Amino acid sequence: MSIAMAERAKLEALRARFGAAIRRADLPGNGRMFVTVDPAAIREICRHVFREMGARYVISIGADDRPFSGEFLVAHNFAFDGDGVLCGLLAHLPGDRPALDSISDVVPAANWAEREFRDLVGIEPMGHRYPKRLVLPDGWPEGVHPLRKDVSWDDVPKDFDEDLEFKFDEAPDGCVVVPFGPFHPTLDEPAHFRLYVEGEMVRGCEYRGFMAHRGIEKLAESVLSYNDIPMMAERICGICGCVHSVAYVQAVEDAAGVRVPERAEYIRTIMLEMERLHSHLLWVGLACHIVGFDTLFMQSFRIREPIMWMAERMTGNRKTYALCLVGGVRWDIAPETGAALRGVLDTLEKEWRGVVDAVTGDRNIQARTRGVGVAGPDLVKDVGLVGPVARASGVAIDCRRDHPYAAYGRVAFEVITERGGDVWSRIVVRMKEVFESIGIIRQCLDKMSPGPIQARVDDELPVGRMGLSSVEAPRGEAHHFLVTGEGNRPRRWRVRAPTYQNLQGVPAMIRDQQLADMTIALGSIDPCFSCTDRMETVDVRSGLRRTWTQEDLVRLLKKGGA
């Protein structure tokens, strides 16, 4: 079935079930669906799409559209992975009463997204079971919503209270609170977990993150222009930056109908895979470090370094490549650079086999990771886990195959899956994916032909169009939603990083596990807080400074979880 037919079939199914509640539908025919629905029926429609039509939840977006239509806008995005369709369910809300039914009881994965638009746009998810503050700083006053159009990007409310402490929930009876973070010694970003611990067992946790929330979306909507934003998008995350800049430009191209030259698509694909290589090598190294196997940590960093040098040779920088513009790329790959890249890949493949043998042959690593941090297929579905975490649970989703972009439709590769759902399976998936990435880059180098690398974008981009783009980051699917706007900049841009969903699965993964396994369970999703974001370490009641750093936990587990 072609994509256009699949779209039509989905729409007919929705019309047959909900009739007049489906108010309008746009089917551009490229695997995107925008269905405007009656806000009163949104909960039931989302439940039907999620549970009965088998869609995967992607993200919910709240937008302030009052200057243009006098209304607020909410979009719940779903993906039909088997058919290659990305679907946005849109609801228009009156400008004076922005509220709609929460869907997080029928779609648990929507929990954070709804709390986020409550914080930032001030749209109330009615009936949300846990409408606690998620994104804004602790001292930010209620009722000020920075993503509303009448608030400037540099407005800080006068009653911002710097000393206000975040109100954490009470720990359950019989549990002790172990604070974790926000500054971790092993080079993680700020994020704070309060673990509820009973003896050695973790019974639950509360997460207070979003400490690296930098207001990127607001800056894009109010200060920068279309071609400035890719440079900021890649600073969303220092590890998977290219993913975000590609996802952003693809969302603009999708909305405005810009066609990208073929060579530019190949170059984007190559750089995305380079990024996956260095990210997976980094992660396997860090995972070995967390379980106390420092030799492999050093080895994988030694193997990784030539990739960084190669990236510098190809783009001029080791990270933050400044590669993408709307309609193409800025750096071409010269023939001699391509030859050098092949040489780097050959060495990498050989040396990586050595690392894989060392890891798979090591009983200690397996003993530390098998059966730890298990996420079953049900959790994957409910929380919307993506990437290697989902694939390690046997759920074969991969945007590169399901929603092909750039040159992925023209290369052959395998989607690696494992059955275990535990940390060990995630290690295996990531290690095998390195070989697939090497294969993809080789195919791209073989197949790309000379040609232009930048499309001419002379006309002003059309206003008020919506674009969706999903890119498979090393950690999972990065999803960007964009509405084009006036003044050479988007009206709304929403970034959903893979960790945004994966982090929501962590409480379930660590429940009833040893405290010492917390670090590797958290590490196994390859958390990237800066992507997601965009505390407090003292036990207040006893006044005792009792910060459990990651290193303490590593030390503990080396002692056998004493």
Add this chain to the structure above:
Amino acid sequence: MLKDLCRRMFGRSLWVYHANSGGCNGCDIEVLNVLTPYYDVERFGIKLVGSPRHADVMLCQGAAMRSTARALRRAYEAIPEPKLVFAIGSCACGGGIWHDSYSVIGPVEKIVPVNYYIPGCPPRPEAIIYGVAVAVGLVDKKTAPVQFKQAEFPIPRYHPSDLKSDGEVVVYEKLDRV
């Protein structure tokens, strides 16, 4: 004087504590690179430690955020004297491209006193090693490690909202609040 102090106190061993107050990870992984075989700063006695109580030096990455300012200040206070602070990367040095966003306070020097600045987005591992080596007196400095003060180097700054269009002429109004 600072250099003498560094040479005397930290010449053979420099234990660093890493505090990312809200950066993008780019500087983190370059700092990590510095600790691994190719760059290997342990040969200079530089070691990453997990607790601020063990540290001589705090490495700051990322701009100062409203949500982490308090934690950053406490981490700084927990480091015993004498101590040094390095701001690594453009965000920590100057606030980065989001320096005036609603959730960002600005450069980390607004929260903790900074002794050395290593700019770059992200700075190369070589730059980080060079900065640290200058600080501990292993190499001669090529630039003077001075603290930047806005008052001594006034740079006119403009805010996009203050660009007023008057027919064909765009009027730049100098802004004091940046």
